Amino acid sequence: MKAVFSDFVYGARLLARSPGFALVAVLTLALGIGASTAIFSAVNAVLLRPLPFRNAERIVTLWESDLQQGRARDPVSPPNFLDWRKQSQSFEEMAAYLSWRPNFKGALGAERLQGAKVTANLFRLLGVSPIIGRYFAPGDDLSTGGSVVLISYGLWRRQFAADSKITSRTITLNGEKYLIIGVMPPKFQFPVGEYAKELWVPLVFDAGDLNGRATRYLQVVARLKPKVSLPQARVEMREIAGRLEQQYPETNSRWGVALSPFYDQLVADARPTLLILLVAVSFVLLIGCANVANLLLARGSGRHEEMAIRVAVGASRYRIIRQLLAEGAVLALAGGILGVLLAHAGIRIIVAAAPEGIPRLKEVGEDFWVLVFSALLTLLTVFLFGLFPALQVSKANVGGVLREGGKGLVAGMGKTRFRSILVVTEVALAFVLLVGAGLIIKSFSRLIGVDPGFNAHNVLTAQIDLPYYKYGNPRKQREFFDQLLERVGALPGVQAAGVISYLPLSGSNMEWIFSIKGRAPSRSNEKLFAEYRQVNADYFKAMGVPLLRGRTFSSRDSADALPVILVNDAFARQYFPNEDPIHKRIGFGLQPAWREIIGIVADVRHFGLESKARAEAYVPYQQDPWSSMALVIRSKSGPVTLISAVRRELTALDKEQPLYGVQTMESLVAESVAPRRLGMLLLGIFSGIALVLAAIGILGVMASHVSQRTHEIAIRIALGAKPASVQKLVVLQAVAMAFAGVAVGFVMSVWLTHFISNLLYDVRATDPAVLGGVAILLTGVLMLASYIPARRASIIDPITALR
Numbered sequence: 001m002k003a004v005f006s007d008f009v010y011g012a013r014l015l016a017r018s019p020g021f022a023l024v025a026v027l028t029l030a031l032g033i034g035a036s037t038a039i040f041s042a043v044n045a046v047l048l049r050p051l052p053f054r055n056a057e058r059i060v061t062l063w064e065s066d067l068q069q070g071r072a073r074d075p076v077s078p079p080n081f082l083d084w085r086k087q088s089q090s091f092e093e094m095a096a097y098l099s100w101r102p103n104f105k106g107a108l109g110a111e112r113l114q115g116a117k118v119t120a121n122l123f124r125l126l127g128v129s130p131i132i133g134r135y136f137a138p139g140d141d142l143s144t145g146g147s148v149v150l151i152s153y154g155l156w157r158r159q160f161a162a163d164s165k166i167t168s169r170t171i172t173l174n175g176e177k178y179l180i181i182g183v184m185p186p187k188f189q190f191p192v193g194e195y196a197k198e199l200w201v202p203l204v205f206d207a208g209d210l211n212g213r214a215t216r217y218l219q220v221v222a223r224l225k226p227k228v229s230l231p232q233a234r235v236e237m238r239e240i241a242g243r244l245e246q247q248y249p250e251t252n253s254r255w256g257v258a259l260s261p262f263y264d265q266l267v268a269d270a271r272p273t274l275l276i277l278l279v280a281v282s283f284v285l286l287i288g289c290a291n292v293a294n295l296l297l298a299r300g301s302g303r304h305e306e307m308a309i310r311v312a313v314g315a316s317r318y319r320i321i322r323q324l325l326a327e328g329a330v331l332a333l334a335g336g337i338l339g340v341l342l343a344h345a346g347i348r349i350i351v352a353a354a355p356e357g358i359p360r361l362k363e364v365g366e367d368f369w370v371l372v373f374s375a376l377l378t379l380l381t382v383f384l385f386g387l388f389p390a391l392q393v394s395k396a397n398v399g400g401v402l403r404e405g406g407k408g409l410v411a412g413m414g415k416t417r418f419r420s421i422l423v424v425t426e427v428a429l430a431f432v433l434l435v436g437a438g439l440i441i442k443s444f445s446r447l448i449g450v451d452p453g454f455n456a457h458n459v460l461t462a463q464i465d466l467p468y469y470k471y472g473n474p475r476k477q478r479e480f481f482d483q484l485l486e487r488v489g490a491l492p493g494v495q496a497a498g499v500i501s502y503l504p505l506s507g508s509n510m511e512w513i514f515s516i517k518g519r520a521p522s523r524s525n526e527k528l529f530a531e532y533r534q535v536n537a538d539y540f541k542a543m544g545v546p547l548l549r550g551r552t553f554s555s556r557d558s559a560d561a562l563p564v565i566l567v568n569d570a571f572a573r574q575y576f577p578n579e580d581p582i583h584k585r586i587g588f589g590l591q592p593a594w595r596e597i598i599g600i601v602a603d604v605r606h607f608g609l610e611s612k613a614r615a616e617a618y619v620p621y622q623q624d625p626w627s628s629m630a631l632v633i634r635s636k637s638g639p640v641t642l643i644s645a646v647r648r649e650l651t652a653l654d655k656e657q658p659l660y661g662v663q664t665m666e667s668l669v670a671e672s673v674a675p676r677r678l679g680m681l682l683l684g685i686f687s688g689i690a691l692v693l694a695a696i697g698i699l700g701v702m703a704s705h706v707s708q709r710t711h712e713i714a715i716r717i718a719l720g721a722k723p724a725s726v727q728k729l730v731v732l733q734a735v736a737m738a739f740a741g742v743a744v745g746f747v748m749s750v751w752l753t754h755f756i757s758n759l760l761y762d763v764r765a766t767d768p769a770v771l772g773g774v775a776i777l778l779t780g781v782l783m784l785a786s787y788i789p790a791r792r793a794s795i796i797d798p799i800t801a802l803r
Contacts, residue, residue, distance in 0.1 A: 029335025054127025427741020455544025
């Protein structure tokens, strides 16, 4: 150990004598290790770290599958859920839940809380207990069982000052008293991947729920029994779905069941992006290792005389390799320490930029496994970039080197063949990264260039949910929104104010069955579906949705007027391909009230810019009021300046009614593409680093090559070679390596980029413009990097060099 320690001390002293070399090597390693550790932290938090539930790997998610429409994951109706739970034998527990946002008047004023209604057995299924009090008992989900609530740790501290006697207190939610029975642990979150929930109440089914088999809105989870596999559970649930289809053909015909591991379903959308980033950052690390290996080989080429003397005085090859590995370990240790610091900064950036669409990404942080990963990565780099150079340098020819006296020989590319291979590898990996980044950037630019069907500029949005206990009557709902729109519309700077039941890009949908009057179904089991939304007359003006044909709603489309409806262009194309839908009558539901189509509006991308427009229908909210509406306000400038005024007008109508979800429409559009933007930025950064490292690799190899060929170049100049021809000689050798790397990278890209095809929008994985552009860019940068050593070669003084 003393000898090993002395090797490390000697290696540190040698590196201190070459600060430029040490600085470049350490920074190169730090970039690779830091970036890799930061991305691994994200992968660990999202994909690898188990959920904080008991035996979380046995928890599965269940969905209904609409086999006719080809949708694999639809919510579940309460009667089907209860039948599943009663008939299945594969599960220990099966529970259901749905989001719930009650109004709450607390010490901080009226606010809208994020909550969930859950069946009483959910917490037993998850294996999580409150830190204070108890969780729900079986009788708590009966309508006669009283109203109880579990609250989150954050709400307990924020609204109740961490009162230890909280279980004796009650709170009022939507006008109803609830007894607090417990406080959940600090980091508990369910549903996972959504906005943090602050309270949970029992899910109680009334008579309407128990008879509404066609109404699907529940999320269902279950825990597999210890000896039951997921395929076995799938077989049993298919059998149950078949029995329910025969028993209830009106509502369950062609409806199946889908099962997936709870965690897999949770991270399904995030997994491809994170894995691609992990591969990309691994490429950066490999390029960095190749660069450091080249630096060590270049440094070692000047130490052959030293190694020959060591061998001559009795040093074994093992001893020399150990010494050289110790020097590499010093570099790796310094690079690892700096890399961890860079990783810490990178993690903070990722957390700050984390979009809501990637679950658990905000939980990213340094933990034990991340530190283990950094340590292993550091050790790996020592052997990866240190061992081969050590083997090469330790092959010193004692007699030959000592006879030459360290003067060197005329050298060709043969002596730097391995270093050239390393550079070609760097160029190939950089080419793949640049192509991937180019495809993602081009895809993103096309995505944000998509016409969403509305004008998001200067539009403010907010959500208002009227509690049923105060506004259960449709007339009261209509009157409330009529008065609010009148007040908001009169505010200075407001051009138009509207409401809609589901805001574009919010991800919410309300797909209903409808019929066309006078048209018989083409098949006996044919069902027509369209999105159903309630709006006011000024909504299309406020949102900037163009009218294509006919007219929009007006004040004469009141509650007592002829029922009317608007459809979008996708609806007209799908259901009236060869005729004009204006004045046709359609009705929603099993017993429809016929509505006349009075106009056609442009398609709106309600489910994301990359999604295709669905068939949608709009009805006047005066004719079909709804308690939960999104407020849409178009202003002349600066919509955020209206927030306080809008709150004031809302409070004047109802001081207990909170305004929540306040944001501009432009920010909502930006949020919808935030996961893609994060992936694009990180991949762009990695590819930029790879480009710089590849350029440094070319520069280092050519500079070393020029140094080794000093005598040869001096003779050429002495015999009349012009500086331009010497520069050409060096640049052509660099271009040969660049072309070889680009060729290898091209083949790799054609194969590897197919793995990111699902992340692309309107761009092929083998886009010729991206491939050609990257090839030109990379070759140009590498030629520019080779110019510095080429110019140095052209100004060699032959007399001095030969002497």
